[in-house]
Amino acid sequence: DQQVKQNSPSLSVQEGRISILNCDYTNSMFDYFLWYKKYPAEGPTFLISISSIKDKNEDGRFTVFLNKSAKHLSLHIVPSQPGDSAVYFCAASASNTGKLIFGQGTTLQVKP
């Protein structure tokens, strides 16, 4: 039973345009959501997060939106840069468990 899903295995965008990565979850107990970025042969690196009490968090070119009623979150990258090409993992946690539950990742390719 996959509680966090990223239904798009890959996404390709042009440099300078917006990248939108999507994530859906099923567990209403999740109260914190994170995005990680992963380059080949490296570990995931924390990118941005959002608490369930918010609906938006912004950090530079990266913005995460949370729609609790739809159990959906998205990561917007604007403008996209070739260096953003990586695998992006969505993750969720419930404070009473201490566990991070990951989606299966979306591979983003930003073309020059």
Added chain:
Amino acid sequence: DTAVSQTPKYLVTQMGNDKSIKCEQNLGHDTMYWYKQDSKKFLKIMFSYNNKELIINETVPNRFSPKSPDKAHLNLHINSLELGDSAVYFCASSQDFGMSNQPQHFGDGTRLSIL
């Protein structure tokens, strides 16, 4: 400075062997984790230790035994390796346990291949 380091980076071995993967973090964190990334790319938690005590133990075969000699180290020992153990294993750490707003920091992974 490497925050979370794992050794070895690659491990190729025969079925039935016993092997260990080591992990060290220099972030002063209290909590450490082991994750497995399988062929379908899902990252799934296996174990978590907080201040050397086991706090998360997912449904992992008991051939897998984590050991935490101190809070900066969490090693993973695997007995009687099977083909299905082939995966990338990631170590991670976080400041404390159960604090959702503290991101986990990951090592670069150990790619285990069973022949």
